[in-house]
Amino acid sequence: MNTSRIVTRYIIGTSFFLSLFITxxxxxxxxxxxxxxxxxxxxxxxxxxxxxxxxxxxxxxxxTTDIEKTLATAIINLQHSATAADKKKxxxxxxxNSASRSIRDLATIIHNLDHQPSPADxxxxxxxx
Numbered sequence: 001m002n003t004s005r006i007v008t009r010y011i012i013g014t015s016f017f018l019s020l021f022i023t024x025x026x027x028x029x030x031x032x033x034x035x036x037x038x039x040x041x042x043x044x045x046x047x048x049x050x051x052x053x054x055x056x057x058x059x060x061x062x063x064t065t066d067i068e069k070t071l072a073t074a075i076i077n078l079q080h081s082a083t084a085a086d087k088k089k090x091x092x093x094x095x096x097n098s099a100s101r102s103i104r105d106l107a108t109i110i111h112n113l114d115h116q117p118s119p120a121d122x123x124x125x126x127x128x129x
Contacts, residue, residue, distance in 0.1 A: 037128035
């Protein structure tokens with residue numbers, strides 16, 4: 001086997017495995033997103049004290065991203081709907097094309113919340129879990 005064939009196979013193999021890794025990270029919801037989607041899927045007006053405690057733990061986790069912390073904070077602050085300050089932050093996330101689909105969907109659901117998620121929103125939330 002000549003050197004160029006070995007290099008070609010190495011490049012193809014490496015590209016394949018990298019594409020699997022990247023695809024999984026782009027489309028899979030993180031544990032934080034899964035947790036927040038679970039809370040939002042049965043939310044009625046605002047999170048209860050146990051859910052707020054769970055969200056506060058997410059805020060302290062080193063693995064929770066800044067965007068996820070913004071989402072968790074917005075959920076903690078919910079009182080029938082998102083606060084005006086949180087809606088501004090959520091709008092930035094919604095319009096950030098570099099954010100994953102699940103993050104933008106969750107931000108949209110929180111932003112548009114009116115007492116509880118709609119049936120369509122609940123389906124999206126369940127797909128994130």
